Amino acid sequence: MAERSNRLSSAEIAGLWETYIQESMAVCLLTYFMHHNTDEEIGNILQSAYKISEEHVEQICTLFQAEGIPIPDGFSKEDLDLSAPPLFYDVFGLSFVYSMSRMSMINTGFITANVARNDVLDFFVTMVKQTANLYQESTALMLSKGIYDRPPMVPYPDQVEYIKKLSYIGGFGKKRPINAAEISEIFFNIERNYFSVLLCMGLQQVVKDKEIHQYITDGKRISESQINAFNDILEKEQLLGIVTTSVDVTTSTVNPFSERLIVTLFNSLNGIDVTLLGHALSLSMRTDLAALYQKYIMEVLAYTAKGFKLMVDRGWAQKPPHAPDRRIFERM
Template identity: 65%
Template sequence: MLSKGIYDRPPMITYPEKVEYEKKQSYIAAAMGKKRPLNAVELTEIFFNIERNYFSVLLCMGLLQVIKDKEIKNYIKDGMEISEKQINFFNELLKKEALLGTVPVSMAVTNSTVSPFSDKLIVALFHFLNSTGVTFIGHALSLSMRLDLATYYSKVIGEILMYAEKGFNIMVNRQWLEQPLKRQIERF
């Protein structure tokens, strides 16, 4: 796959020749505007989020071909834009770190215009994907020790939550969302 250019390999960090220990708080906070290089954990989370968002873009592209409802189509377009913004931000960050950006795996979306799923199922899927997206970004936030990354992750979580509200409103307005079962408390 590498020789054919269809494998999206994660960025590499050279293995250190000796162990060095941090002596200053500047590892977390940028000292006088200078940022330290990404550590391996941060790089892993960035790569994972790029890959996850590439999948999201492909999913959106396929669904946009088959969805006829204008409101749902706009909702999916908005989700695709959020994913594209994340891909662009992370790729630019990797380029600034001299780690190159990742190249999307060239996967084709068929040209079908017949939806294999109902609109209700598609919106419910995006509702689920929004919650997993917040979970993954929150995980990356919890592992990041660079303030610029932590700030960006916090912003993205807010953006996903605002997007999720649009999908929630679509489900409520169309009566596609059932109330969760309420636990009855027995009194003795």
């Protein structure tokens, strides 16, 4: 990283802190996928993703140490049981890199737009480029293996048109066909939730703790509800539904991950899901779609609260860096 010239801002500390937790978790998960992988092409992408995440962890450690900031409690080999049989087939590891790199591009883009110190900005700009490259490589490999489903096609427009009636935004009763932006958001919401269902399906088999098992089951139900609702919209528009190409979960009942890692992963995915649902809401002009996104944002927020309570009750919720309580001086 470049030479420091001033103290880290709150946005820079928050971005680095969040990224450290996520990247240390990614190192663990990628270690697991690499350990069981037998596909050479997928193995190359897993290795690239692992190296990138490992470098990010080391860089943030170095920066925090130089600033005198405590290193957060991340994840390590202690959170893995590599002697456990594989829980997912090789293709799921590829889907993991694809999904995580896609979501990381979006999340890291937000962080990058909030930082200014040269070394931190360089770090996040580089991270965006790296995750974009991983997304490109994983997408190309999924296409070559026939497991990537592109969004529905629509006819090219033949002229520029303007909206003439307010009824364009109507979504109840008589309504217009969904536009290209709305189709795109529906497609990627379905895709993301298929990934979540497979993740939940695998973890349901191996988690013995009743409370965490129920939490995973609730997450699977929410994802299935979104898949059904959004597929129903596509089918009514005669765009066909989106069907997952395979079930990438083995029959193993041995848990390879620590419960702390599992619940933290879900908490991280929930945060990204709310962001992406909000983005979809901002682009959806039909009122029925807007209402549906608002419903699922509230449902995911309620589910996130359950996960956070789980983490607090188990002593797994780390307090992020925060401002001092200067109000105590008012009470002196």
